[in-house]
Amino acid sequence: MKKVKVLNQICIELHHMIINHPLLGPRDAAEFVYLGDASLINRPDASGDNAAQTFYQYLYLRDNPAGEHKELWYHEQGDRSWLVVTRNTLTHEISNVEMARDVARAAGGST
Amino acid sequence: MRYSALNILKEGLTGNKGWQPAWREPEPKKNYDIIIVGGGGHGLATAYYLAKEHGLSNIAVLEKGWLGGGNIGRNTTIVRSNYLLPGNQPFYELSMKLWENLEQDFNYNAMVSQRGILNLCHSDPQRDAFARRGNGMLMSGADAELLDQDGVRAMCPFLDFDNARFPIKGGLLQKRGGTVRHDAVAWGYARGADERGVDIIQNCEVTGFDINNGVCTGVQTSRGNIKANKVAVCVAGSSSRVMAQAGMRLPIESHVLQAFVTEGLKPTIPGVITFGAGHFYVSQSDKGGLVFGGDIDGYNTYAQRGNLPVVEDVCEGGMAIMPMIGRARLLRTWGGLMDMSMDGSPFIDKTHVDGLFFNGGWCYGGFKATPASGWCYAHLLATGNPHETATQMRLDRFERGHMTDEKGQGAQPNLH
Amino acid sequence: MTQTNRIDGGLINRNQSYSFKFNNETMHGYGGDTLASALIANGIKLVGRSFKYHRPRGIMSAGAEEANAMVQLRTGAYTEPNTRATVAELFDGLEAKSQNHRGPLGFDVMAANDYLSPFLSAGFYYKTFMWPKAFWEKFYEPVIRASAGLGALSGQDDPDQYDKGFLHCDLLIIGAGPSGLAAALAAGRAGARVILADEDFVMGGRLNYETHTVEDRQGSTWAEVATAELYQMENVRMMTRTTVYGSYDHGIFGALERCTDHLFDGSGKPRQILWRIYSKQSLLCAGSTERSIAFGNNDRPGIMLAGAVRGYVNRYGVTPGKRVSIFTNNDDGWRTAIDLKAKGLDVTAVIDTRSIPVPYNVPNTATVMGCRVIDTAGRKGVHTLMLSSGQTIKTDCLAVSGGWSPNVHLTCHQRGRPTWDKKQACFVPGGELPVGMSVAGAANGNMTLQSALSAGHDGANAILNSLGINPTNTSAPRASEESSNITAFWHVAESKSRAWVDLQNDVTTKDIGQSFREGFKSVEHLKRYTTLGMATDQGKTANVLGLAIMAEYSGNTIEQTGTTIFRPPYTPIPMGALAGRARGKDFRPFRLTPSHKFAEERNAAFVETGMWLRAQWYPIAGETHWRESCDREVRATRESVGVCDVTTLGKIDIQGRDAAAFLDRVYANTFGTLAVGKVRYGLMLREDGIVMDDGTTARMGEHHFVMTTTTANAVSVFRHMEFCRQCLWPDMDVHLISATEQWAQYAVAGPNSRKTLQNLVDKEFDISNDAFPFMACGEITVAGGIPARLFRISFSGELAYEIAVPTRYGDSMIRALMQAGKEYNITPYGTEALGVMRIEKGHAAGNELCGTTTAANLGLGMMVSKKKDCIGNVLSQREGLNPDKPLQLVGFKPVDADISLSAGAHFVSKGREVNMANDEGWMTSVAYSPILNCSIGLGLIADGKNRMGEVVTAANPLKQSNIDVEIVSAHFVDPDGDRLRV
Incomplete structure (x- = not known):
């Protein structure tokens, strides 16, 4: 249980792994803030016919795999890069780290 | 075999040789009316209430490991009904009332201990939010008291009132809150369900669902295929994994919540205390250990273990409010998989597949919900309609925009 | 004595x-x-x-x-x-x-x-304590609780200090017994950065308890020499009194060093240090732990582990008894007899469960093979043993060896599960060790000294190779030979008396039998039902015995029965050490505003808002209650001029060719149309359509904006905008810098605010109403050339400005403002007065922006542009967020003006019963308005805009009060906003 909303801003991110930042090298995960599934990069087209449905699926539904997971980490206590980290949710082993911006560009996200 | 002081006396005098197994170890049958997937607290409670309240007994509970081995066996044992929102509070109050009569109901002493839960507040806005919550609790038939600083001091003089970084301004007290011996809940429900004919099948993992034309007709398991009219999934941290076998994606992420216990200490704190400016909540067990916890580790995981920064953060919270515990030693840490939902609230619902039901998304709060979850899931399975206290716990609520977001954090599970 | x-x-x-x-x-x-x-x-x-x-x-x-x-x-x-x-x-x-x-x-x-x-x-x-029901709470439970626990806390604050530290190494060696020392020598001599940690205060491990020889020396002497050599190496960090208690992800370990626990007085030094060790590789050399055998009354004082008995004799020069007997199922137990005899001590008997020839000749000692101790006598100190052969033996100490269990704990803190070694009758590390971990010595089942030394040495060399470091050309130290034969033997079946398995929690073999009979057969059920292994030792001596006995009852192998999971910490860690210095006022850092010193000089009361300390009110002589100060500050501001430090608001500098387009996407309302030199209120939604934050954004140039956020959301809004920039629209030409700390910002409010500022702003800048109207902004200089930014915005509803200067001028600026406004009796005001004035104006703040309110709830629905996409636009249109009668933010006044309102009260229509079915909303914020001379409130109530003038009940059952309140406009003061524009 963890119920009471903690006073704003006292929340400190507390992850404890080592993330090999593409620009900065290995950094303690405590410097990062976790967001979640990297599919959040793929924001749907708001003008699409089915926008209500695609936005619902985009924002709320998750694969939540037991195994390899691509996920977004933000280097808040660092260079403010958003990273896409490929991490195994069973072992916590990190197999790949990319700049989220590169991933977003590759995925077709532009302006 | 009924449990009583007399039986303890009789067995004690005859070498305790006559105790019977608390439950049978049946082989799975080919066919059941209802299969419950998951032999944790919620699954066992569901089976118990289906049998006891709805007179159904051709039921199997399938558990991939040992019964009670999930979060019912690894939580910090707190029960309370101090929720804010109307979609939640009546449900948790139902749960509290079931807790209050549980032991007599299932003839098992789960040590329901209503020593109170005190949520500390440290700012005016926090106190305002507690007032809103406390008033809502009273208006829905629960109990609540808003304490000022003196009230908190009278109850817990050992808290840090004089030197705290975030001074204690008061607290929301629910006297009926408290703790329950968690394993005993699983065992009591299992024993009660078994007595009424429910087959509890351990070491039986569900590996797939039989779904034809949108209708679920049974499950595939590590011990063969089993048919059922209704299949009710209830697997907490494994929700996404299991429901993926039915082709469903859920508004759920799996996260680890760590829990902690110190060495046994002579009685030192009353009830449950939660820190409002950091991550720490604590109670003292019947054996004397301080049982405490804090925040989830915050990243998706299926490992029942966490990392050091959270351990340290939680202990910092503990020392911040009660610096007398510095010389108590942390004995053991462990982790449980939390089925964190997108608004922090659970689901008890049908799915779009006929005959397939889902119960999950309990986040870190499933233990206190165990009786009501079982009660309402049984109601849904037996009658086809949601129980009146669980009408908001629907899977489609995000699509419709009816979130039940107690903390107001939005669609980010690790913030709830 | x-x-x-x-x-x-x-x-x-x-x-x-x-x-x-x-x-x-x-x-x-x-x-x-x-x-x-x-x-x-x-x-x-x-x-x-x-x-x-x-x-x-x-x-x-x-x-x-x-x-x-x-x-x-x-x-x-x-x-x-x-x-x-x-x-x-x-x-x-x-x-x-x-x-x-x-x-x-x-x-x-x-x-x-x-x-x-x-x-x-x-x-x-x-099974009991359930009847009568009321007795549990009133009688049974208090009695049970009163007998809980072992030792007691003092109830006083822990007076000691604790530190935390971080260490990095190539190789962490856990345990400085024979294998650990051999490994450290190999790795240290090769030049690797090594940490060698041991829980003992002397390095050497079992070598100090035994009489083995290493390199033709007494083992403890060899350890001393090896330790001395290691202390000389600059690349080796030697840590005694240090327990590596947990293994975590990616080669990270937790360790506790006890610095002053061995001293009477720590002299102000930290009692303990909690180390976090980042290792490339680790070698677990944690040794093994001896276990007992369960037989009748095996818990009496004087019944000890055999290795401990000879350990006391060899290491400490004390003997636990004058007539010692030994009960063993393995050869190692015999070493106790041999060592004690060598010291001239009297060994009464050696009882061995195995029907084999006597493995060692122990003169003047009865040796009984194929025999078992079935019971003992001597309540406060054992004096007699009863054997299965019918013999009785008088003894004052019984040394028991049931074999040794490798200390595999740290190998299991992640996914590892140990495997059963049938020959050696012990669990050894299984697959899936933590990343980078190897195991050597007894912890890995190398049960003889020579094998442990070799494994440590060779293990270190293998690790050196993997690290790309060349091992030196040395061989493992040589040791005396020994035998470690064992035949598993767990409990004496013919014992009629209780036979203890877990001594601290009083779990006996009968309890295990009963657990089995009642269906608690899984090792986890056994543990939970009987409490086996849940004591302070976490079953270090009991677990293997317990599960072996369960295996016997169930007819399964030990392999099939399995073990419970080993969890950190290896040995218990004080809470104080885990918290370190983060306690009391140092629990979290303070953030101080630029005017903090100024406020302190004026005896301001401070309030914690997040990490910040902000001035809450500034008392003056004669004021005894905070309300007096607050009311005065409000009146002074509304009547003349007040100044308030608003530096804590988040400030984000936004630049780039696409800056305006970017803002159009992150804000619900439009910014592309904002003229340079103008400010606009902005409303930001989360993607789920709920209000995330609000603030003002100023267009300083064509491609340059300065955004303000609420204090509470400064960090999360910036993070969100970086997410939008990098992850959603990676090719937009826009850059963000958080400037919260770079600018000191003050609100100057009240009818005399312009005149005050005109005394300070350099003359070339015209800030008259015509030249610098409401919602204007610009870069100016003050006090003779100091750069500043001026925004004509108002939270108080008065003619008001916010002026920002580089933070280093913050302290001077507040003093300069006080000087500039002296003739108008300028009054510094704190967060209380700020709050009162914003409620009087009906502005939403934290209590209203609570993460569940929509723009429509706040009366800002029109701001969500229908012409463009923005974060949150699509999902804000969901049916559940757009009910027929939505909650709407309105004002409330008590019908009886003498009554105070309470935040958190729930609204119920007049005459209806106060319950959740009739709940219509709640009071979000209240204040006493010194302008209206009554209590006022803001609240969210269903369909509020259409219910102006209606009287409803504000129910506050916590205070047992129901107050009649009238629904009014949220704009209590100057509803048309005339004062803003003068």
């Missing part, structure tokens, strides 16, 4: 005599003693009581696995419960008391439980 059991030899310093007290009796020991060895030296057998039955107990081990000899160490606020006497170093002036008894240790009235034990078997409490 004299040291009756002190003998010659040992690694103690007889020139260092210490005096100490146990249960108030003064005794003596030596430097190098533990409390346990000193108690043994003084002939003390009875040291504590067990948890459930309060059985008399003595010392059973010589290490961290001790389950019996737990004491309350030190006194007053320094007292620490549950301290293992076996690892507590003796110091001069030590005071210890035994635990868990009522009345003196020798006559514990709670020992009555022992006679009731037939009724207190496994799980008895689940």
Whole structure:
């Protein structure tokens, strides 16, 4: 249980792994803030016919795999890069780290 | 075999040789009316209430490991009904009332201990939010008291009132809150369900669902295929994994919540205390250990273990409010998989597949919900309609925009 | 008392005599003693009581696995419960008391439980105490709780300090026994960065307890020489008194160094240091722990582990008995007989469960093969053994060896599960070790000294190779040969008396049998039902025994039965050490505003808002209540001019060719149309359509904006905008910098604010109403050339400005403003007055922006542009967020103006019953308005805009009050906003 909303801003991110930042090298995960599934990069087209449905699926539904997971980490206590980290949710082993911006560009996200 | 002081006396005098197994170890049958997937607290409670309240007994509970081995066996044992929102509070109050009569109901002493839960507040806005919550609790038939600083001091003089970084301004007290011996809940429900004919099948993992034309007709398991009219999934941290076998994606992420216990200490704190400016909540067990916890580790995981920064953060919270515990030693840490939902609230619902039901998304709060979850899931399975206290716990609520977001954090599970 | 059991030899310093007290009796020991060895030296057998039955107990081990000899160490606020006497170093002036008894240790009235034990078997409490129902809460539970626990906390704040530290290394070696030392020598000599950590205060591990030779020297001497060499190496960090307690992800370990626990007085130094060790590779050399055998009354004082008995003799020069007997199922147990004989001690008998030829010749000692101890006598100290052969043996100490269990704990803290080694009758590390971990020595099942030394040496060399470091050309140290044959033997079936498995929690073989009969067969059920292995030792000696006995009952192999999961910490860690210095005022850092010193000088009261400390109000002479100060500050501002530090608001500098387009996407309303030199209020949604934050954004140039956020959301809004920039629209030309700390910002509000500023702003800048109207912004200079930014915005509803200067001028700026406004009696105001004025104006703040409100709830629905996409636009249109009668933010006034409103009250239509079915919303914020001279409130109520003038009940059952309130406009003061524009 963890119920009471903690006073704003006292929340400190507390992850404890080592993330090999593409620009900065290995950094303690405590410097990062976790967001979640990297599919959040793929924001749907708001003008699409089915926008209500695609936005619902985009924002709320998750694969939540037991195994390899691509996920977004933000280097808040660092260079403010958003990273896409490929991490195994069973072992916590990190197999790949990319700049989220590169991933977003590759995925077709532009302006 | 009924449990009583007399039986303890009789067995004690005859070498305790006559105790019977608390439950049978049946082989799975080919066919059941209802299969419950998951032999944790919620699954066992569901089976118990289906049998006891709805007179159904051709039921199997399938558990991939040992019964009670999930979060019912690894939580910090707190029960309370101090929720804010109307979609939640009546449900948790139902749960509290079931807790209050549980032991007599299932003839098992789960040590329901209503020593109170005190949520500390440290700012005016926090106190305002507690007032809103406390008033809502009273208006829905629960109990609540808003304490000022003196009230908190009278109850817990050992808290840090004089030197705290975030001074204690008061607290929301629910006297009926408290703790329950968690394993005993699983065992009591299992024993009660078994007595009424429910087959509890351990070491039986569900590996797939039989779904034809949108209708679920049974499950595939590590011990063969089993048919059922209704299949009710209830697997907490494994929700996404299991429901993926039915082709469903859920508004759920799996996260680890760590829990902690110190060495046994002579009685030192009353009830449950939660820190409002950091991550720490604590109670003292019947054996004397301080049982405490804090925040989830915050990243998706299926490992029942966490990392050091959270351990340290939680202990910092503990020392911040009660610096007398510095010389108590942390004995053991462990982790449980939390089925964190997108608004922090659970689901008890049908799915779009006929005959397939889902119960999950309990986040870190499933233990206190165990009786009501079982009660309402049984109601849904037996009658086809949601129980009146669980009408908001629907899977489609995000699509419709009816979130039940107690903390107001939005669609980010690790913030709830 | 004299040291009756002190003998010659040992690694103690007889020139260092210490005096100490146990249960108030003064005794003596030596430097190098533990409390346990000193108690043994003084002939003390009875040291504590067990948890459930309060059985008399003595010392059973010589290490961290001790389950019996737990004491309350030190006194007053320094007292620490549950301290293992076996690892507590003796110091001069030590005071210890035994635990868990009522009345003196020798006559514990709670020992009555022992006679009731037939009724207190496994799980008895689940079956009773249920009738009558009310008795549980009132009687049974209080009685159970009163007998809970072992030692006690002082109830006082922990007076010690604790530190934290971080270390990095190529190779972490855990344990400095033979394998650890051999590994450290190999790795250290090769130049690797090594950390060697051991929980003991002397390195050497079992070498210090045994009589083996290494490199033709006494083992302990070899260890001393090796240790000295390692201390000389700059690349090796030697850490004694340091327990590596947990293995975490990616080669990270937790370790606790006890710095002053061995001293009478820590002299202000940190008591302990919690280390976080980042290792490239680790080598676990944690040794092994001996286990007992379960037989009738095997828990009596004087019954000990065999390795501990000879350990006390060899290392500490004390003997636990004058006539020692040995009960073993393995060859190693015989070493105790051999070592004791070598010291000239009397060994009465060696009883071996195995029907094999006598493995060692022990002169003048009865050796009984194929035999078992079935019972013992001697309540407060064993004196007689009853054997399965019918013999009885008089003895004052029984040394038991059931074999050794490798300390695999750290290999299992992640995914590892140990595997059963049938030949050696022990669990050894299984697959899936933590990343980078290897295991050597007894921890890996290398049960002889030579194999341990070789494994440590070779293991280190293999690791060096993997690290790209060349090993030196050395070979493993040579050691004397020994035999470690064992035939598994767990419990004596013919014992009629209770046979203990877990000594601290009083779990007997009968409890395991009952657990099995009742269906609690899984090892996890066994543990939870009987509490086996849940005591302070976490089953270090009991677990294997317990599950082996369960395996026997169930007819399964030990492999099939499996083990429970090993969890950190390896040994218990004080809460104080885990918290370190983050306690009291240092729990979290303070952020101070630029005007903090100024506010302190004026005796301001401060309030914690997040990490910030902000001035809450500024009392002046004669004011005794905060309301007086607050009311005065509000009036002064509304009547003339006030100044408030608003630096804590988040400030984000946004630049780039696409800056305006970017803002159009992150804000619900439009910014592309904002003219340069103008400010606009902005509303930001989360993607789910709920309001995330609000603030003003100023267009400083065509491609340059400055955004403000709320104090609370400064960090999360910036993070969100970086997410949008990098992850959603990676090719937009826009850059963000957080400038919250770079600019000191003050709100200057009130009808005389312009005149005040005109005294300060350099003359070339015209800030008249025409030149600088409402919602204007610009870069200016003040006080003769100091750069500043001026925004004509108002939170108070008055003619008002916010002026920002580089933070280094912040302190000067508040003083300059006070000077500039002196003629208008400028008044500094705090967060209370700020809050009152914003409520008077109906502005939403934290209580309204609570993460569940929509723009429509706040009366800002029109701001969500329908012409463009923005974050949150699509999902804000969901049906559930757009009900027929939405909650709407409106104002409330008490019908009786003398009554105060309360935030958190719920609204119910007049005349309806106060319950959740009739709940229509809640009061979000209240204040006393010194302008209206009454209490006012903001609140969210269903369909509020259409209910102006309606009187509803504000129900506050917490205070047992129902107040009639009128729904009014949220704009209590100057509803048309005329004052803003003058």
